[in-house]
Amino acid sequence: MKIYNLRNYLMLLSFTLLLFAGACKKKDSVGNAGMLTGADSKVWKTEKETTASGEKDKLTKDEKEQEIQFFANGSFSMRSKTQNASGKWTYDAMARNLSLQFVGSDLTENFQVLNLTNDELKLQAADGSQMILEAD
Numbered sequence: 001m002k003i004y005n006l007r008n009y010l011m012l013l014s015f016t017l018l019l020f021a022g023a024c025k026k027k028d029s030v031g032n033a034g035m036l037t038g039a040d041s042k043v044w045k046t047e048k049e050t051t052a053s054g055e056k057d058k059l060t061k062d063e064k065e066q067e068i069q070f071f072a073n074g075s076f077s078m079r080s081k082t083q084n085a086s087g088k089w090t091y092d093a094m095a096r097n098l099s100l101q102f103v104g105s106d107l108t109e110n111f112q113v114l115n116l117t118n119d120e121l122k123l124q125a126a127d128g129s130q131m132i133l134e135a136d
Contacts, residue, residue, distance in 0.1 A: 032116075034072075036089075038072075041072065043068070044068050044070070044121055044133040044135055045067050046063060062081060066078070067136065070089060074089060087100055088103075089101070091113070096112055097111070097113065109125075110126065111123040121133040
């Protein structure tokens with residue numbers, strides 16, 4: 001009888017720990033467009049990149065200084081020491097899709113939004129590479 005009670009106790013303890021671990025796991029958030037832009041605009045800088053195979057991609061000094069600014073009116077500006085680009089952005093939270101349409105170009109970049117909070121933006125490109133940006 002005691003072995004039966006001990007087995008039930010261990011099973012209950014294991015189940016409780018499993019529920020606790022699941023509840024504590026950081027969940028990815030799809031966020032909303034307001035998190036991307038703040039009240040008027042928000043600047044984001046690249047914190048980390050991974051290749052399509054999941055390997056860490058070391059950022060150069062210049063890449064660390066690049067920034068993208070999203071404006072609440074739907075426009076964006078990308079800046080680095082050597083070049084600037086701008087255009088219009090759209091964000092579909094249901095589809096978790098961020099699209100960047102560059103001015104004067106047919107180029108549109110589409111990203112899957114893996115995580116969007118007020119401080120972090122994690123994007124995945126079509127080739128599987130990922131980029132984590134932090135709000136400045």
